[in-house]
Amino acid sequence: MIAITNLSYYLGDRAxxxxxxxxxxxxxxxxxxxxNGTGKSTLxxxxxxxxxxxxxxISKSGDCTIGFLNQDLLSYQSEDSILSVAMQAFERQNQLQVQIDKILHEMEHNYRDELVDKLARAQDEFEALDGYTIQAKAEAILEGLxxxxxDLSQPLRQFSGGWRMRVMLAKLLLQKPSLLMLDEPTNHLDLPSIQWVEKYVQNYEGAVIVVSHDREFLDNVVDTTVEVSGAKLNLYSGNYSFxxxxxxxxxxxxxxxxENQQAKIRQTERFIERFKAKAxxxxxxxxxxxxLxxxxxxxEVLDENAKVHFRFQFTTQPGRHVFQLEDASKAYGDKVILNHANISMExxxxxxxxxxxxxxxxxxxxxxxxxxPIEGVRRLGHNVSFTFYAQHQLESLNIAHNLIEELKYANxxxxxxELRTVLGCFLFSGDDVFKKIKVLSGGEKSRVALAKxxxxxxxxxxxxxxxNHLDMQxxxxxxxxxxxxxxxxxxVSHDRYFVESIANKIWYLEDHQIKEYPGTYQEYNIWLEERGLQSAVSEKAIVSSAPPQVKSTPPPVSTPPKKESPKPENAKALRQAQKLVEELEGKITQLETQKAQLEAQLxxxxxxxxxxxxxxxxxxxxxTKKELADTTEAWEVAMLEVEELAG
Structure with missing residues (x-):
């Protein structure tokens, strides 16, 4: 459908x-x-x-159509209703509907056989394109999101950027392109909507490319993973866990x-150094x-899985009770959030x-x-000090500060x-710590704010x-x-892998109350299923991550036994040793070629x-690797023997 061949793209002198x-x-x-920064969105x-x-x-088949959901669509606004915006996906059907309405209006004043024929043709095409069901399809997808x-009759401009993004996603899904490209689609979706999109994409008839930091979403949706690394596109035939x-x-x-090549280089350099003076x-x-x-x-393999080795400390220990709400109520007009709710946190x-x-x-x-403000009682516990992180607080970063100055302000x-250590944990190293906040990307600003x-x-x-806006690392x-x-x-997070990894309790809002489940997110989901409040999740296809390793013991290469150094006049022994060296060198060359071919295949x-x-x-x-190591060792022993005999 699409073939990318020998693709090159440069930002300045960086490929x-x-x-x-x-x-x-x-x-x-x-x-x-x-x-972040490797070029996923650029691709x-x-x-x-x-x-x-x-x-x-980049070559595409003639019938290939592409739909692209990207973050730029957050800024799109319109006075049209969200249903009308979503239905813009049906371009031909909309043209036919306008044409049909115009003909009908004209026939009210001027009934002619020519108009009847024209109306019949338009209605036949409209019906063939399922024109009578397009509104129902649009409503189903919008409600699924x-x-x-x-909401469907409300103007698009009344909705926030995240909700506008959902409308654009609905429009894209209704267009059903050959290739659906989704750039961070889960950033502005809640958990029910993410699960709905998962099921839709799983059953989508066309091809899909998803850029996402949501591991659970990728595991549930994709059957192929393409890693952008080293300016190449590396393909893996499985989901993210695979x-x-x-x-x-x-x-x-x-x-x-x-490591083997470095060992070979050292051996070769030793050989050169040892024998360079011998004619x-x-x-x-x-x-x-x-x-050489x-x-x-x-x-050399670079470890991309950075480890945090920093102890985040606080000076004041809180009491047993951290936070309590008693008889709390909160509403915005007719919209009730809490109604005489109680909850405590330890x-x-x-x-x-x-x-x-x-x-x-x-x-x-x-x-x-x-x-x-609320009705009721909000109470913080003894010696409790808190800090609040939210996306809008990125704007409170001082754009004139560099990273060190901004963290120094926090502590x-x-x-x-110590500040460099913290920044290193959040992937800022070397001269990066002197970058000004104003030149950072959204993801980098998020990392600075989290470090603070x-x-x-x-x-x-x-x-x-x-x-939000963080890559997987x-x-x-x-x-x-x-x-x-x-x-x-x-x-508060919609990232299920993240929530499963960091939470030991789940709070959820139900019937205007705050309710607690005393366990992990996975346990909470199982509990929900048992309550019958969530449909059973279909079994995911578990792709074996690697073939079983079959232990095999290759026949060892015979190493010539060490023997007492023969006398110099023993020419026969010298010739035999020299012949063995030549045979081993030939075998080493053969094995090195074989090993290089296997590495290329792998x-x-x-x-x-x-x-x-x-x-x-x-x-x-x-x-091959074992046989090469044994043969090299045998060659070294033989070389020493030749040196002693020739000595």
Missing amino acids: LYEGASLHIKPKMKIGLIGL LRMLNGEIQPDGGN GFSTH YIEEKAQRNDIQRGAY TKARQVQSRVKA ERMDVVD RGDKIALIGANGRGKSTMLRIVAGTE PTKTET VLLSQANFLLLDEPT SVNILIQALQQYEGSYIV ADPHSYAEKDVLEKLNQDYTH
């Missing part, structure tokens, strides 16, 4: 893509992943024709290849010097507040923070070394959608930081599509 290739087939469900824009590549080719029946396992395996192979070894020495020059260097509680948008989750955080007691929250020495955190860092945090917190993403092929390649690679 976002260089010789990248990918074949997108019909019905593929692709998760496009990679660190989508190139596929959409908004950006032209610097090199290579969280809109009420009343990718994690396969990525680890590929890294192990590359790490082994790197009889000049040919072998020169051969090895040239071999021609060698394709294997890159020291050490790690709470995730979940539920559909519009139920009052953010309002609840503001009530806890004391910035939202003046920390030294620059954790440096504040507060023993109680309120976090509203902290994973940054989400992983935040998870580690919160797992190490010894205080209490309440988190580096090819297509090798991972067939598990039986991958298993055979792994076995051959392990056998």
Whole structure:
């Protein structure tokens, strides 16, 4: 359907893509992943024709249509109702409807056979295009995305950016393009809407490319993962969990290849150094010097899974009770959020507040923070100090500060070394710490704001959608930081993997009350199913992450036994030793070629599509690597023997 061949794209002198290739087939469900700044959104824009590549080719089949949901659509506004905006997807049907209405109006004053024929043709085409059902389809999708029946007639401009994005998603889904491209679609969706989109995309007839930091969403939706790394597009034939396992395996192979090559380089350099002064070894020495020059260097594996090694401390220990609400009520006109609600929170509680948008989750955080007035009693516990993180607070960062200055403002007691350590945990290293806040991306600002929250020495955190605009590596860092945090917190998030990783209790709003489930998010979901409030989740296809490793013991290469050094006059022994060295050198060359070929095959993403092929390649690679090591060791022993005999 779409073939990307030798794609290149540069930002200044930095290559976002260089010789990248990918074949997108019909019905593929692709998760496009990679660190922020690697070019995921740029690739989508190139596929959409908004950006032209610097090199290579993107070819599309003649019948390929593309629908692209991106964050720019947040700014779209219209006086039309959201139902009318969504129905703009049916361009031809809308044209026919206007034509039919015009003909009918004309026939009221001028009834002619010509108009009757024209009306019949228009109505036949309209019916063939399912024109009489388009409104029902649009209403079903909008309501699936969280809109009420009343909302459908309201002007688009009355809705926030996140809700406008849902309307644009509905319009896109109604268009049913051959390739549906979704850039962070879950950022502005609540959990029920995310689950609805999951099911829709799973059953979508066309191909899909999703850029998302939501691991659970990717696991449930995609059947192929494409990683943007090293200016290449690396394909993995499975969902995100499959990718994690396969990525680890590929890294192990590359790490082994790197270590083996480094060992070979050291051995070759020792040979050159040892024999460079011997005229009889000049040919072998020169051969090895040239071999080093021609060698394709294997890159060292870089660990992209940053670890947090910082103890986030606070100076004041709170009492047992952190927060309480008694007989609390809150309403906005006729919209009731709380009605005589009671809830309490104790020291050490790690709470995730979940539920559909519009139920009052953010309002609840503001009530806890004391910035939202209520009827009833709000009480903070003894020695409780809190800090509040929300997306709008990114605007409170001082754009004139650099990163060190901004963190110093949050905690003046920390030294620059300690602040650098914290920034390192949040992926800012080297001279990055002197960047001005004003030049940071949205995701980078989020990381700075989160670092400030954790440096504040507060023993109680309120976090509203902290994973928005963070890539997976940054989400992983935040998870580690919160797992190490010894205080209490309440988190509002729609990221199920994140919630499962950091919460030991679940709060949810039901019947205008705050209710508590004393367990993890996974346990809460099971409990919901048992209550019959949630339909059973269909079993996910579990893709085996890696083929079983078959232990095989390759026949060892015989190492010549050490023997006492023969006398110099023993010419026969010297000739035998020299012959053995030549045989071993020939075998080493053969094995090195064989090993390089196997590494090339293992580096090819297509090798991972067939598990039986991958298993055979792994076995051959392990056998060849062992045989090469044994042969090299035998060669070294033989070389020493030749040196002693010739000595």
